[in-house]
Amino acid sequence: MALTRIDRRQFLVTTSALAGVSCVGFGRTDSLALVSDPEDDVAAAAASRWALGELHEALVERGVTVRLHERIEQVASEERCILVAGASSPRAREVLDNGRAAALSTAESVALVAGTAMGRDVVLASAHDARGQVYALLELADRVRHAPDLTTALSLPQPVIERPANRIRSVARLFVSDVEDKPWFRDREMWPAYLTMLAGERFNRFNLSFGIGYDFLRNVTDAYFLFVYPFLVSVPGYDVRATNLSDQERDENLGLLKFISDEAALRGIHFQLGIWTHGYEWSESPDANHIIEGLTADNHASYCRDALTRILEACPAVRGVTFRIHGESGVPEASYAFWKTVFDGVVRSGRKVEIDMHAKGMDQSMIDVALGTGMPVKISPKYWAEHLGMPYHQAAIRELEMPRETDDEFFALSSGSRRFLRYGYGDLLREDRRHGVIHRIWPGTQRLLLWGDPTFAAAYSRAFSFCGSDGVEIHEPLSFKGRRGSGIAASAPVGSRGDPTNQSWLAARLRAAAASRCAYADTSLSPRWDWEKYRSSYRVWGRHLYNPDVDPEVCRRALRHRFGGGAAAVESALASASRILPIITTAHGPSAANNTYWPEVYYNQPIVDAERDRTYGDTPEPKVFGNVSPFDPQLFSRIDDFAAELVSGERSGKYSPLEVARWLDELSEAATKSLAEADAQAQDTKSPEYRRMAIDVAIQAGLGRFFARKFRSAALYAIHERTKDRAALERALQAYRDARAAWAELAERAKGVYVTDITIGERPSLRGHWLDRLPAMDGDIADMAKKLEGLGAGGAPPEALRRVLDEVSRGPQRPSFSCSHTPPERLHRGQPLEITLSLPPEAEGTPSSVLLHYRHVHQAERYITAEMAGKDQRYRAVVPGRYTDSPYPIQYYFELKQGPEQATLHPGLAPSLTNQPYFVVRSRAQETST
DSSP: OOGGGSOHHHHHHHHHHHTTOOOSSSOTTOEEEEEEOTTOTTTTSHHHHHHHHHHHHHHHHTTOEEEEESSGGGSOTTSOEEEEEETTSHHHHHHSOHHHHHHTOSTTOEEEEEEEETTEEEEEEEESSHHHHHHHHHHHHHHHHHOSSHHHHTOOSSOEEEOOSOSEEEEEEEOOOHHHHHHHHTOTTHHHHHHHHHHHTTOOEEEEEESOSOSSSBSOOOOTTTSOGGGTOOOTTOOOEETTOOHHHHHHHHHHHHHHHHHHHHTTOEEEEEEOOOOOOOBTOTTOSOOEESOOTTTHHHHHHHHHHHHHHHOTTEEEEEEOOSGGGTSOTTOHHHHHHHHHHHHTTSSOOEEEEEOTTOOHHHHHHHHTTTSOEEEEOBSSTTSOOSSSOOSSOOGGGSOOOOOOSTTTIIIIITGGGSSSOTTOOOTTOSSEEEEEEOSSSOSSSOOOOHHHHHHHHHHTTGGGOOEEEEEOTTTTTTGGGTOOOOOOOTTSOOOTTOHHHHHHHHHHHHHHHHTBSSGGGOOSSGGGGGHHHHHHHHHHHHOTTOOTHHHHHHHHHHHGGGHHHHHHHHHHHHTHHHHHHHHOOSOSOTTTOOGGGOOOOOSSOGGGOOOOTTSOSSOSGGGOOOSSTTTBOOHHHHHHHHHHTOOOSSBOHHHHHHHHHHHHHHHHHHHHHHHHHOSOTTSHHHHHHHHHHHHHHHHHHHHHHHHHHHHHHHHHHHHOOHHHHHHHHHHHHHHHHHHHHHHHHHBTTBOSOEESSSSGGGEEOGGGGHHHHHHHHHHHHHHHHTSOOOOOOOHHHHHHHHHHHHOOOOOOOOOBOOOOSOOOTTSOEEEEEEOOTTOSOOOSEEEEEEEESOTTSOOEEEEOEEETTEEEEEEOHHHHOSSSOEEEEEEEESSTTOEEEESOOOTTSOSOSSEEEOSOOOOOOO
16 A cells, blocks of 8 residues: 555555455454654654555554554553654654664665554654665565565564665666567556565666667667657747657656556655667667658757656656766767766756766766766776676776777767676776775676575675775676577467557567466466566575674575475575576676677587687687687686696696686586475475476576586596697586586476577577577587597607696695785875785795785786785885875786696685785775765
8 A cells, every 4th residue: 555645544444444354364353552643753754654555554454454644642551563764853862872873864765663652662764864764664564465474573682773875776677679568567556566676675776778788770670669758749930750659659658657667766766768879870780670860960959958847857766877978879989078068957857866977988078068967976886797796896808899990980989989888887086086896797698587695796796896896786687688689479368359549468468478478388478567577586685685684584584484384495495596597707708799799598619629619709719619709807817828737837826717617516516406405395386386486496597517528528538738738628528428418418407498489689598498508518529529530549648747637627726825914004005015925823824925916996907916925924015105195006916836746826715706816005985976
């Protein structure tokens, strides 16, 4: 029940009417008082009143008799009571002691405390502001829905005091497909449920993005919302329209945008409108379903300005606009005058509206144009290119992303001097910046399979405040489904007419649309709405982005509710499986582009012959598996480089493909074991939710086994290439066949569950099924077998090579040193920075050398390496003052060597793989703009 839709008197009447409603839940004897003072600015805010309605509804659903009061004095002394009050109110201060009140001094902070007010026992739901109050009330509603009884739901043996770790916690939903996205966009029942879920999981921002379906405006087929303005508004003074679009549909689209943004605001969610394309001419596109008419170069900028103003005036709940500025927007880079005109459309709206600029191709002149509006400005770089890597910011970007000369005038910045901002934070993290930074998780690594690991999620949460960053925006699961005209329309329901007033037909149609989007061949697995499959993902992400140290019970209560005694095993299985793809992405990046590389349904790259397939255009030559760069080439070794180290006997401290293979095997084994336990313990293994989880865990475990074996095969093949040893090639071939077997097994598991053509785009690497990928593997295996057939019989490998081959089989072992290092508290600009590393006097192992690797927090720069001077187990190096005289923080790590064949890193990666593997020292803990 949304309290904002009825006045307080109506709410009292409705409360009385509903008080006797009975449903499966607590006992009929349960009763409760809800106290909310209408004079309390926080508790009486519209969003707080809405959330109070959600709590009331949850209580009534469980059979609780609810009485609403405005004052605590109206509550009977023996009655259970929930007191809703802002942290600064007298009643809240009575319950909160001074220490707890101080903890509620920041935006969105929350308190749930059992205490006493006016002589009555109460559960206080309090917050610093209305958004925090929403979180407090929705947390209580969540407890009520999942608890066995009211006493358990309201049990608070310890106060719950929380405040956000990240100022911005955003989810982006992308409209890219006429046929697959219109159903959810137009579903007025879906939006309230979806936005309520986001608010409950403490996402405070929602970005609805249009015009992101194409990177380049050629070969366009599905142009719906591509140049968004004429699909939403008619602008007086311009005869601009999209062909094949009626005025009625255009006006309905604007009405829907207003409805969605209003519903977000009702829940305290910041609504961001994403406008990714400003080009309006599709080249080489004879089959486009919509063409833009009435625009010319002369009126282009002014039309965009006036159309944007019109949208913002019609939708007052829109709080910000996200713009793609670089050449993929359809506008040449460095078009500062054009963007100044467009941004004026924000200014003319007459209210504060955030300008968020996608970072690729960004330069200071463009930043200054945005700052000149006087509006809040954010810049949003990609996190781990267009993928999801491990939970830290990559220590370096690939060499392919370093600045270079270019003659491409359209992409003059992003292909040239600003190339380093294509796939990372680049040079945006200056300490003196006047803009905020939001890291955006692009949907390249995992789009389809269920994700949910609390440990990794907590580590990601800590990473998103890196060097004062504002937080993160996640492209939600299924992003880009049906992109570039690859969408497949849902089949019409059988046995009823296509009448939109027929509610049963409409429900069946929406379920078919959800099945189509989730790509289920087995439609019994389909949820009503596509996002419902990912409830666990949203909860794990949202709660940990808000508080990385959140009580594990928050996630577990929902799992117990759904899976009973198998909840712990489900959590463990899903956690282990969820780490697999991010690790693969970190160590192996054949393409930074999500529209090429999709490790979830991996398109095989050859180990042997680069000419067999050249899908991965941004792999260095030769374009073979072993030559692929990691996405963090500073800390991870490419396969061919590691093989060269093995053969030469000169090792670096980088993480090797063999270590990665071991991690993947361990995670796959753990996921498989936990899934077997869940099968034995879960209360209903035949439910759609359980089956969805189980198949996705099994597929991810299979992906881990496949890549572990292929990494070993490629390493052995690279050793063979350097030594011509037959044994190395024999082992490489066997490992590849084992990898193929692992893939075939997971593909068979997916057969009949997922459709035979899962479409993320039009390219072969972006559509199909796991079974489709086997022929390419077979061809590469045949090439390797043919090479083996051409070799002579061969003898036993030399002793040194035999040791190398044995190491590949058992996995490398790192030396262990008990290191101690405390980072300097502060960087003093222009002054030398002394860095020391100590080993305890009783340490058994002593490194033969210690290296310091350091650089500014600036991804276009390369690391400087200095050998540290050692004395009495203490090693020292100094970063000179001329280097610290910079607006950037400094990041660094240590490499410790023990002879030529052993090396390790400090701090390196902990066994959990969740820590930041380097140190950062800043000049000050400066807050960015909010």
